[in-house]
Amino acid sequence: MSTKLFVVFNLTVSHFTRLESRFLNLDILKQSLSDLDVVYDANSTVICGHKGENTKAELVIHQSNGHDIGFEWTDDKGYDLVADLAFWAQPYSPDTFLGYLHQRYAVNVVLAQSEKGNLELHQYETQPDGKIRLRMGLHLNGVS
Numbered sequence: 001m002s003t004k005l006f007v008v009f010n011l012t013v014s015h016f017t018r019l020e021s022r023f024l025n026l027d028i029l030k031q032s033l034s035d036l037d038v039v040y041d042a043n044s045t046v047i048c049g050h051k052g053e054n055t056k057a058e059l060v061i062h063q064s065n066g067h068d069i070g071f072e073w074t075d076d077k078g079y080d081l082v083a084d085l086a087f088w089a090q091p092y093s094p095d096t097f098l099g100y101l102h103q104r105y106a107v108n109v110v111l112a113q114s115e116k117g118n119l120e121l122h123q124y125e126t127q128p129d130g131k132i133r134l135r136m137g138l139h140l141n142g143v144s
Contacts, residue, residue, distance in 0.1 A: 015050040015084045021071070021098060022078035023105055026058065028112060029071065029079055032104035033059070044068075049084040057082060063089040107132055 023029040033040050044060035047068035057070025058079065067087035071079040081098060090097055114121065114136060123135035 015053055015086065016047075016055050016082050017085050018072075018074075019081040019083075019094060019098060020074075020077075021080045021102075023071065023101075024078045025109070025112075026079065028105060028108045029059065031108050032101055033061075035104045035108070036100055044070075047082065050087065053084075055082060061090075063087070065089045103130075103132060107134065110134060110136075 023032075030040065030042065038061060041060045041062060042058075044062075045056055045058070046054045047057045047060050047070035048054055049067055055070070055072070057068075057072045059071040061069040063069065065087055067084050067089070069081065069083040069088075069090070072082050074080045081094070083094070085094060088094055092100065111121065111134075113119075118139045119136045120139045121134065122137045123133070125133045125135075127133060
C-alpha cells in the first residue's frame with residue numbers, strides 16, 4: 001500500500017516595496033510633503049495595496065487608483081516610504097519623488113535648526129538646475 005502525501009502551502013507574497021528614506025522627524029516630513037504640494041493623511045494608519053493587501057503607515061498619500069503610498073517608522077532608523085510600485089501614480093518616478101522630498105526635508109531641517117540657534121535666513125534661492133541655495137547669517141545681540 002502506498003501513501004501519497006500532499007502538502008499545501010499558503011504563501012503570501014507582499015507587493016509592497018520599502019524604500020529606505022530615513023526621515024527622522026515626522027513634523028519636518030509633513031512640512032516637506034506640504035512644500036511639494038503633496039496631500040497626505042496623518043489620520044490613516046493603513047495603506048491599501050494590490051488585491052486588498054494592507055500594511056501599516058504613520059502617513060498615507062492616497063492615490064486616485066486606490067493604491068496608497070505610506071511612510072512607516074522603522075526601528076529608530078526613521079520613516080521609510082512604503083508602496084506597491086507597480087501602481088505608482090505620482091507625477092515623478094519614486095526615485096525622483098524621494099530626491100525632491102529629501103531636498104525639501106534637508107532645507108526644512110536647516111531652517112528648523114537655525115531657529116534654535118543664532119542663525120537667520122538672509123536669502124533663499126532656487127537655482128535653474130533645481131538646487132536650493134540658503135544664505136544664513138549669524139545673529140548677535142540684535143545685529144546681523
